[in-house]
Amino acid sequence: xxxxxxxxxxxxxxxxxxxxxxxxxxxxxxxxxxxxxxxxxxxxxxxxxxxxxxxxxxxxxxxxxxxxxxxxxxxxxxxxxxxxxxxxxxxxxxxxxxxxxxxxxxxxxxxxxxxxxxxxxxxxxxxxxxxxxxxxxxxxxxxxxxxxxxxxxxxxxxxxxxxxxxxxxxxxxxxxxxxxxxxxxxxxxxxxxxxxxxxxxxxxxxxxxxxxxxxxxxxxxxxxxxxxxxxxxxxxxxxxxxxxxxxx
Amino acid sequence: xxxxxxxxxxxxxxxxxxxxxxxxxxxxxxxxxxxxxxxxxxxxxxxxxxxxxxxxxxxxxxxxxxxxxxxxxxxxxxxxxxxxxxxxxxxxxxxxxxxxxxxxxxxxxxxxxxxxxxxxxxxxxxxxxxxxxxxxxxxxxxxxxxxxxxxxxxxxxxxxxxxxxxxxxxxxxxxxxxxxxxxxxxxxxxxxxxxxxxxxxxxxxxxxxxxxxxxxxxxxxxxxxxxxxxxxxxxxxxxxxxxxxxxx
Numbered sequence: 001x002x003x004x005x006x007x008x009x010x011x012x013x014x015x016x017x018x019x020x021x022x023x024x025x026x027x028x029x030x031x032x033x034x035x036x037x038x039x040x041x042x043x044x045x046x047x048x049x050x051x052x053x054x055x056x057x058x059x060x061x062x063x064x065x066x067x068x069x070x071x072x073x074x075x076x077x078x079x080x081x082x083x084x085x086x087x088x089x090x091x092x093x094x095x096x097x098x099x100x101x102x103x104x105x106x107x108x109x110x111x112x113x114x115x116x117x118x119x120x121x122x123x124x125x126x127x128x129x130x131x132x133x134x135x136x137x138x139x140x141x142x143x144x145x146x147x148x149x150x151x152x153x154x155x156x157x158x159x160x161x162x163x164x165x166x167x168x169x170x171x172x173x174x175x176x177x178x179x180x181x182x183x184x185x186x187x188x189x190x191x192x193x194x195x196x197x198x199x200x201x202x203x204x205x206x207x208x209x210x211x212x213x214x215x216x217x218x219x220x221x222x223x224x225x226x227x228x229x230x231x232x233x234x235x236x237x238x239x240x241x242x243x244x245x246x247x248x
Numbered sequence: 249x250x251x252x253x254x255x256x257x258x259x260x261x262x263x264x265x266x267x268x269x270x271x272x273x274x275x276x277x278x279x280x281x282x283x284x285x286x287x288x289x290x291x292x293x294x295x296x297x298x299x300x301x302x303x304x305x306x307x308x309x310x311x312x313x314x315x316x317x318x319x320x321x322x323x324x325x326x327x328x329x330x331x332x333x334x335x336x337x338x339x340x341x342x343x344x345x346x347x348x349x350x351x352x353x354x355x356x357x358x359x360x361x362x363x364x365x366x367x368x369x370x371x372x373x374x375x376x377x378x379x380x381x382x383x384x385x386x387x388x389x390x391x392x393x394x395x396x397x398x399x400x401x402x403x404x405x406x407x408x409x410x411x412x413x414x415x416x417x418x419x420x421x422x423x424x425x426x427x428x429x430x431x432x433x434x435x436x437x438x439x440x441x442x443x444x445x446x447x448x449x450x451x452x453x454x455x456x457x458x459x460x461x462x463x464x465x466x467x468x469x470x471x472x473x474x475x476x477x478x479x480x481x482x483x484x485x486x487x488x489x490x491x492x493x494x495x496x
Contacts, residue, residue, distance in 0.1 A: 028345050053320070064312040065342050072301070083343045091339055092420070094313050095331045097276050101416035108364060109417040116360035168349035169357040172340070173421055 016057035019048060023058060027067050032080050038068065040077035089176040096180070096244045104240040106177050107232070111225045113174050114158070118205055118221035120165035122214040129164045133206045136160060140199045144192050157202050161221070164209070180244055188236060201227065264305035267296060271306060275315050280328050286316065288325035337424040344428070344492045352488040354425050355480070359473045361422050362406070366453055366469035368413035370462040377412045381454045384408060388447045392440050405450050409469070412457070428492055436484060449475065 026032045039047060044055045059078055062068045066083035070076070096105070125133075136157045143149035158178065162171045190198065201224040208216035233240055274280045287295055292303045307326055310316045314331035318324070344353075373381075384405045391397035406426065410419045438446065449472035456464035481488055 024342075028342070056320075060311070063308070064314075065339055066312075067342065072304075083339070083346055085343065088339055088343050091313055091331070091336055094272075094276070094315065095333065095336050095420060096416055098331055099416045099420065105415050105417045108368065108415050109361070109421065112361050112364035112418065113357070116356060120356065167353050167356050168344055168347045169353045169425070170360065172343060172347065173357065177417070 015050065016054045016061065019050060019054060019058035020061040022048075023062060024065075024067055027062075027080055034080050034082045036080040038078040038080065085172060085175055086179075088172065089179045092176050093180050093244060101244045102240065103242045103244070106180055106244065107225075107229050107240070110174065110177050111222070111229065113170055113177075114161070114225055115218040115222040117162050117165040117167065117170050117174065118209065119214040119218040120167050120170070121161050122209045122212050122217035124166050125164040125209055125212075129160065130206070130210050133157065133160050133164075133202075133209065137199055137202045137206055140195070140202060144195060147189075150190060150195055150198075154198065161205070161209075188232060188239070194231065197227075198224075263298065264302045264309065267298060267302060267306035268309040270296075271310060272313075272315055275310075275328055282328050282330045284328040286326040286328065333420060333423050334427075336420065337427045340424050341428050341492060349492045350488065351490045351492065354428055354492065355473075355477050355488070358422065358425050359470070359477065361418055361425075362409070362473055363466040363470040365410050365413040365415065365418050365422060366457065367462040367466040368415050368418070369409050370457045370460055370465035372414050373412040373457055373460075377408060378454070378458050381405065381408050381412075381450075381457065385447055385450045385454055388443070388450060392443060395437075398438065398443055398446075402446065409453070409457075436480060436487070442479065445475075446472075 023038070032038070038044075041052065041055050041059070044050070044059075045052060048055070050058075059068065059070060062078070063070050066081060066087045068078040069081050071079055121129075136153050140150065140153040140157070143153060155178065158174070162174050165171065201220070205217060205220045205224065208220045271286070280286070286292075289300065289303055289307070292298070292307075293300060296303070298306075307316065307318060310326070311318050314329065314335045316326040317329050319327055369377075384401050388398065388401040388405070391401060403426065406422070410422050413419065449468070453465060453468045453472065456468045
């Protein structure tokens, strides 16, 4: 660790933040890896010529950001970890709850993001990923009546599109929103006829992506989401105004 | 505090998480407010019949989520705070850095989100907010040559649209992205002619919003962003592949 960070070179205002930033660099660059042990509090004080409160605050900041885990007890100390999407989802959900977000706000955001994902997917998808999408549609069709399979394949389809898009930011946002507000998870029921309509919509998206037609893929995804939202609004009007809640 | 949470009713698996969740409820509901003091570690142990490690982990979890601040030293203890957008932006930036996101990924996301914000703004904007938008465009026009004023008014315009949209999720996402990748902040220079073109684009959006025409507002914002991205790509090709970095 000592060779990657530069002791004493990070001095300036907001000392603990600067120290946290210096400590974060080898983690973010991959020079140290999840599971690696960083020097303990005592050693860091010596290494960086910093007081205990500064070191402690810097370590807390890194822990809060998911970059380290502070193991307590004898033989404890900071252990490198990788910030997880799940942790961001939780932070985002809390913020949305404090800000008074509703389910409707979440669907607005999905409606903005997912057509762009479909567009990028059409530009970047691999043949193998196209086959996976087709497989998901086939399983969705075969699921008629089975709520569990339908829920799984529905989620899987949108996740596959997000992966194929290779757009990190969009993917992180949409994954977060899906954990907060997935129609099936919040209790939306689909009739067999409705399930078939969802399969048709997914198939239209696959066709556009397979044709590598970004415009058509974007439009097909938009149509699909507009239709889904119309259905939710019609059948579950109370759902749309329901506030986002922190669950665990 | 004792009357809002329910001591001993939260027992079960993942004890510290359940305790954190119980402690969070009065904060999230507003029953306790930023600046309020929660019982200290010792008192919580008694109150919830929990061991010190459990209480400590629960408090750490709340601190990591921005719901409390742990004041150290004599007279210290947990103080209620409000999770800040800035803190989420930082967490998101770190995650994007770890996931290898580029500036181009960020502009993709802005291009997906901001047209939807413009659409919602056209549906929900107040007369007073329309005047603020018009004021921003006027100042942008008057700024010709002044890089500082241009940067400020450019940011202000997009922030005003986000506020007028009253869509919490979209607002949180876009605010985050703006702190990560604002064209001006990362060093993009606009000529006087280019600045005038941006003012024209903003004016077209204001016109559509003033006419309460969601379709037109969405299209005008999309055109504006597509044009901005084209300019960045043409003039700063190296910018688009630049990885997202954590700054402070």
